[in-house]
Amino acid sequence: MDTDGDPVAGVLEHAYRDEWSAVVATLARRLGDLQAAEDAAAEAFAAAARVWARDGTPPNPGGWLMTTAWRKAVDQLRGKRAIAVDPQQFPDTGAASASDAPPVTVGGDDQLGLVFACCHPALALEVRVALTLRFVAGLTTRQIAAAFVLPEATLAQRLVRAKRKISESGIRFEVPGPDALAGRLDGVHAVVYLVFNEGYAASGGEQLIHADLCEEAIWLGRLLHRLLPEDTETAGLVALMLLHHSRAAARQDPDGGAVLLADQDRARWDAALIADGTAILDAAVARRRPGPYQIEAAIAALHAAADSFEATDWPQIAALYGTLARLSPSPVVEVNRAVAVGMADGPHAGLAILEPVLASGALTGYAPLHAAHADLLERAGLAAEASAAWARAERAMGNAALQRELHRRRAATAGSELGSRRGEPAVVRYKNFPTGVETSGLGP
Amino acid sequence: MKYALLIYSAPDTSERPYAEAREAWVDYARAVKEAGILLGAEQLAETDTATSVRVRGGQRLLTDGPFLETKEHLGGFFLIDVPDLDTALDWAARMPHAASGTAEVRAVRTGMAWQAVLG
Numbered sequence: 118m119d120t121d122g123d124p125v126a127g128v129l130e131h132a133y134r135d136e137w138s139a140v141v142a143t144l145a146r147r148l149g150d151l152q153a154a155e156d157a158a159a160e161a162f163a164a165a166a167r168v169w170a171r172d173g174t175p176p177n178p179g180g181w182l183m184t185t186a187w188r189k190a191v192d193q194l195r196g197k198r199a200i201a202v203d204p205q206q207f208p209d210t211g212a213a214s215a216s217d218a219p220p221v222t223v224g225g226d227d228q229l230g231l232v233f234a235c236c237h238p239a240l241a242l243e244v245r246v247a248l249t250l251r252f253v254a255g256l257t258t259r260q261i262a263a264a265f266v267l268p269e270a271t272l273a274q275r276l277v278r279a280k281r282k283i284s285e286s287g288i289r290f291e292v293p294g295p296d297a298l299a300g301r302l303d304g305v306h307a308v309v310y311l312v313f314n315e316g317y318a319a320s321g322g323e324q325l326i327h328a329d330l331c332e333e334a335i336w337l338g339r340l341l342h343r344l345l346p347e348d349t350e351t352a353g354l355v356a357l358m359l360l361h362h363s364r365a366a367a368r369q370d371p372d373g374g375a376v377l378l379a380d381q382d383r384a385r386w387d388a389a390l391i392a393d394g395t396a397i398l399d400a401a402v403a404r405r406r407p408g409p410y411q412i413e414a415a416i417a418a419l420h421a422a423a424d425s426f427e428a429t430d431w432p433q434i435a436a437l438y439g440t441l442a443r444l445s446p447s448p449v450v451e452v453n454r455a456v457a458v459g460m461a462d463g464p465h466a467g468l469a470i471l472e473p474v475l476a477s478g479a480l481t482g483y484a485p486l487h488a489a490h491a492d493l494l495e496r497a498g499l500a501a502e503a504s505a506a507w508a509r510a511e512r513a514m515g516n517a518a519l520q521r522e523l524h525r526r527r528a529a530t531a532g533s534e535l536g537s538r539r540g541e542p543a544v545v546r547y548k549n550f551p552t553g554v555e556t557s558g559l560g561p
Numbered sequence: 562m563k564y565a566l567l568i569y570s571a572p573d574t575s576e577r578p579y580a581e582a583r584e585a586w587v588d589y590a591r592a593v594k595e596a597g598i599l600l601g602a603e604q605l606a607e608t609d610t611a612t613s614v615r616v617r618g619g620q621r622l623l624t625d626g627p628f629l630e631t632k633e634h635l636g637g638f639f640l641i642d643v644p645d646l647d648t649a650l651d652w653a654a655r656m657p658h659a660a661s662g663t664a665e666v667r668a669v670r671t672g673m674a675w676q677a678v679l680g
Binding site: 237239285286287288289291293297 | 562564571644646647649650666667668670
């Protein structure tokens, strides 16, 4: 991701992102207004760019930024009040008591409160994503717009409206009470995973992987995990993202083409990410509160642990998909289960699971369904049917890199009398598609 | 904060007997009152009795019917005072028609110049 021109600003953007989010969080909670918090934080960072370049970085950058931002916020409030007709316009802002003393601590509660406000279910999903990337991850409007292939003005407008809705409709910068917490946390996870998925297999455009988006999502996940260390699904989500992302280098050939799981050079998988993800998952699983993200992470961990595609523990992966299907049933999970069962028990067993999904028509536009179908048909020796299914997959695929790979597969099937005679190992094409979030809704 | 909970529903979509719906609204009104959050509540006459007024070039133009022809009509509202949006959404979800129609939650603006006139 480019760092927007000015090198000092670029350094600040990245090196002090923790502080950006913490400063915005604390100010937002005190002021009840994300716009005012953003303005004050931005002024503090601009001041830092000037002062630090001149005097060097202070010993406690976070404290410096917090103090400076708070002073800017107080100045701002004083200015507004001077022209306000009616002081009652500021009834609830704790800051209206405008003491000059800056908030002493930058608590994790503030940051969590900010996360829950940005991911509030009263905001549209694409709005939650934009808010979270801007205010929690500290990306610039330009960076977010570029990542989602949107005009910058569109994204800026979306953020302005969202900030206004938060302050005017009374969305609070608070951690929800125990009754609402689990449900709201699901919503936060969905936002983080959506960002990851958009990076993992961009829903449109030429590039297969937007690694920076994956890294932003992992950064967000780690932040949540640090703030909510007891929550096993948060840990499961972080583990899942790390394990998927460990394959990034092997998933793309030098020309930007997609390399599927079976064909990947496993030596190029990132062993450190795998170790990290597996450790986080093991610690979560030991707490014995299973959930969908932990199960998906366990599946990813089994792939990561296998020396080769053929040596993968398919029966256990099939069993885990069975558990996942019971816990959070969805047609997408069924597609993945069909693939795993097809590997464990043969293509006909996989096709039997796929039949009802195909018949229901629920996923007609979902390329991985047709790719899985095509692969199972091919392995069952039904070359003509397989070729037609590859064509359906190709038509449904929005990502150009994956589309090229599907085209290659279709040509390969058509060129052989029987797909299964090619002497190639039986392969699962879309095993490595993350499940759970099907569409991003973030297209232009 | 003050919120308006606007009641939108399509006429005659509810399959519940009238008496049952009436009882549910009575219960809801009682709950709102007992929670001490009620500022006001009104039910509007049917939308097909509405008259819409516009003044254009000094001319008064009347339309026999509502401003917008929609499936779900504004049938009434509750005005409540609660701490935040989450609480307002909880009360909206409890409205008897929410299962078939829609409850639109709108925060109420305060501190406007015209409101100062009303005292």
